[in-house]
Amino acid sequence: MYPRPIPETARPARAAYVALVAAVLVLWLLPLVTVMLTSLRSFEEVMAGNYWGWPKSFNFIENYTAVFKQTALARYFVNSLIVTLPSVIGVLVLSTLTGYVLSRHRFPGNRLLFALFVGGNFLPAQIMMIPVRDLMVGLGLYDTYLALIIFHTAFQTGFATLFMRNFIAALPDELFQAARAEGASPWQTLWHVVVPLIRPALAALAILTFTFVWNDYFWAIVLTQSDAVKPVTAGLNNLRGEWVSAWNLVAAATIMVAIPPVAMFFLMQRHFIAGLTMGAVKG
Amino acid sequence: MSHLWRRHRHWLAPTLFILPGALLFGVVIILASIETIWVSFFDWDGVGPMQWVGLANYEQLFADPQFYVSLKNNVIWLAMFMLAPPLGLALALLLNQAIAGMKFLKSLFFVPLVLASVTVGVVFTWVYDPTFGLLSLIYGWFGATAPALLSDEHLVSFAVVIAALWPQVAFCLVLFLAGLNNLNEDLIGAGRVDGARGFAMLLHVVLPQLREVSFIALAVTIIGALRSFDMVAVMTSGGPFGSSTVLAYQMYEQSIFSYRFGYGAAIATVLFAVMAVFIAWYLRTLLRPEQETA
Numbered sequence: 276m277y278p279r280p281i282p283e284t285a286r287p288a289r290a291a292y293v294a295l296v297a298a299v300l301v302l303w304l305l306p307l308v309t310v311m312l313t314s315l316r317s318f319e320e321v322m323a324g325n326y327w328g329w330p331k332s333f334n335f336i337e338n339y340t341a342v343f344k345q346t347a348l349a350r351y352f353v354n355s356l357i358v359t360l361p362s363v364i365g366v367l368v369l370s371t372l373t374g375y376v377l378s379r380h381r382f383p384g385n386r387l388l389f390a391l392f393v394g395g396n397f398l399p400a401q402i403m404m405i406p407v408r409d410l411m412v413g414l415g416l417y418d419t420y421l422a423l424i425i426f427h428t429a430f431q432t433g434f435a436t437l438f439m440r441n442f443i444a445a446l447p448d449e450l451f452q453a454a455r456a457e458g459a460s461p462w463q464t465l466w467h468v469v470v471p472l473i474r475p476a477l478a479a480l481a482i483l484t485f486t487f488v489w490n491d492y493f494w495a496i497v498l499t500q501s502d503a504v505k506p507v508t509a510g511l512n513n514l515r516g517e518w519v520s521a522w523n524l525v526a527a528a529t530i531m532v533a534i535p536p537v538a539m540f541f542l543m544q545r546h547f548i549a550g551l552t553m554g555a556v557k558g
Numbered sequence: 559m560s561h562l563w564r565r566h567r568h569w570l571a572p573t574l575f576i577l578p579g580a581l582l583f584g585v586v587i588i589l590a591s592i593e594t595i596w597v598s599f600f601d602w603d604g605v606g607p608m609q610w611v612g613l614a615n616y617e618q619l620f621a622d623p624q625f626y627v628s629l630k631n632n633v634i635w636l637a638m639f640m641l642a643p644p645l646g647l648a649l650a651l652l653l654n655q656a657i658a659g660m661k662f663l664k665s666l667f668f669v670p671l672v673l674a675s676v677t678v679g680v681v682f683t684w685v686y687d688p689t690f691g692l693l694s695l696i697y698g699w700f701g702a703t704a705p706a707l708l709s710d711e712h713l714v715s716f717a718v719v720i721a722a723l724w725p726q727v728a729f730c731l732v733l734f735l736a737g738l739n740n741l742n743e744d745l746i747g748a749g750r751v752d753g754a755r756g757f758a759m760l761l762h763v764v765l766p767q768l769r770e771v772s773f774i775a776l777a778v779t780i781i782g783a784l785r786s787f788d789m790v791a792v793m794t795s796g797g798p799f800g801s802s803t804v805l806a807y808q809m810y811e812q813s814i815f816s817y818r819f820g821y822g823a824a825i826a827t828v829l830f831a832v833m834a835v836f837i838a839w840y841l842r843t844l845l846r847p848e849q850e851t852a
Contacts, residue, residue: 277738277746277764278651289657296653296663303667306681306724309692313684326690369579376576382569388580390841395587397837399785401809401826405597405604405819406590429586432579461571490674492788497814508676512792515680529680536672544665547672551729552736 314526338527351510358423359488365428374439396433422498427488442476479550482543486536507532598823615824628808631715638719639783643775646730654738671728679792682721711801722789730775737771777840805829
């Protein structure tokens with residue numbers, strides 16, 4: 276290991292080390308912690324300018340119910356879920372298919388197609404903004420959930436294809452030879468050989484795609500307009516403009532928006548890290 | 559019919575499998591991107607008829623002072639983002655110890671990575687607030703008044719980039735921690751026997767083994783810097799007086815707010831041309847090892 280592990284016998288050194296890490300961590304997360312504390316303060320306290328002291332009273336329930344009752348945050352939340360969940364499922368299905376074909380079938384243009392999926396995933400959003408917006412207006416989908424679902428499914432399929440292709444390419448060749456020897460059709464091979472083996476990849480991809488789509492802001496403001504469709508990211512930015520002085524409520528909304536991806540991350544941390552490093556580093 | 563299918567399924571089935579993904583990605587991402595280049599040769603308000611103007615949008619763009627402000631800010635983003643990989647590596651070196659509880663502490667360090675950029679923007683707008691922000695508190699301890707970073711045209715871009723560095727460093731940290739976990743123990747051991755320690759060990763034994771991870775961290779950081787949009791939109795809307803715009807934001811503003819879609823398309827095309835260099839470099843390196851084995 277590098278750096279050299281602190282020996283188990285050096286108890287003071289270990290304690291000092293953990294204390295140091297904890298101190299760095301507090302500094303690292305300080306901006307977020309202060310927002311959390313603010314979300315617990317009462318309106319009077321915010322008005323009086325107590326932003327940094329310990330909260331005089333904890334208004335957890337009041338603030339967080341107020342933010343759901345007095346603002347459209349609940350609506351935005353539902354919108355984000357309606358957009359995110361189908362996108363994740365769409366991406367998983369499409370990228371399993373593309374990844375399987377690109378990794379296990381040789382055909383002219385295979386590498387070019389793969390390069391397009393990977394390269395397209397790194398394009399700036401603005402280079403496709405005008406035609407995508409036009410397309411959605413033309414299809415009558417502008418300002419609907421479907422516009423965002425279609426776009427996110429398409430875009431995330433790029434990264435997901437890279438990920439799935441590398442994962443399936445790393446599966447042992449013997450399995451595919453055996454399937455072929457037994458006369459399995461491509462569909463049977465996919466369903467009975469590939470799918471059972473890629474469950475960890477599907478889990479990793481699901482959590483990554485969820486985070487990417489949930490956190491999107493650009494397409495949320497380009498493809499939607501009304502509160503009935505707007506996802507939480509765009510919604511939060513609106514609330515910030517409308518509730519300028521109610522910092523405690525804006526803080527509570529900010530924390531609420533952050534909770535789903537953070538919770539997903541802690542629940543499926545192993546998959547998330549594995550996915551991020553495997554998707555980035557070749558599989 | 560089923561006979562025909564049986565005879566051709568070895569290529570028909572894979573074609574059908576790849577078709578939905580390839581079509582969707584091809585139309586919505588690739589064709590749309592190419593169409594933008596086409597649109598950049600027209601004068602268009604987004605609704606009425608398009609009028610061919612040749613290179614006029616580009617001529618106008620290269621004479622537009624705002625374009626150079628955006629370009630300068632893109633360079634600032636790029637240069638400052640170069641701090642993310644070394645900072646991520648430094649944090650990874652600090653955190654790479656197997657001690658009870660470290661796992662949980664490490665995962666807390668990753669949190670900024672999963673926050674939406676809007677969340678990061680809101681949080682840092684707060685940190686920078688000149689009357690009650692964290693920064694003003696710190697300045698207050700020294701009896702000084704905090705500068706209003708987000709309304710100072712010379713400092714605003716730096717302030718926004720620092721906020722954006724927060725999740726970016728967390729991303730590099732994740733990559734480098736994974737890299738440090740995959741080090742070759744034998745090489746490290748041999749290095750120790752040869753008396754390599756501390757910085758020499760890092761430079762000559764550890765870093766060469768982190769080449770792949772460093773490459774990914776660098777490439778993703780460069781592309782992320784050039785793509786920056788959300789933080790500018792959320793924290794400053796390009797202000798004050800357009801001093802913090804980047805190409806991505808200027809494009810959005812010209813298209814959506816000023817209805818100059820042809821002009822916006824030209825900005826997007828320039829941004830794409832800049833990024834294409836880095837994307838090509840990344841793709842070449844990513845796909846090269848396979849060419850050798852294939």
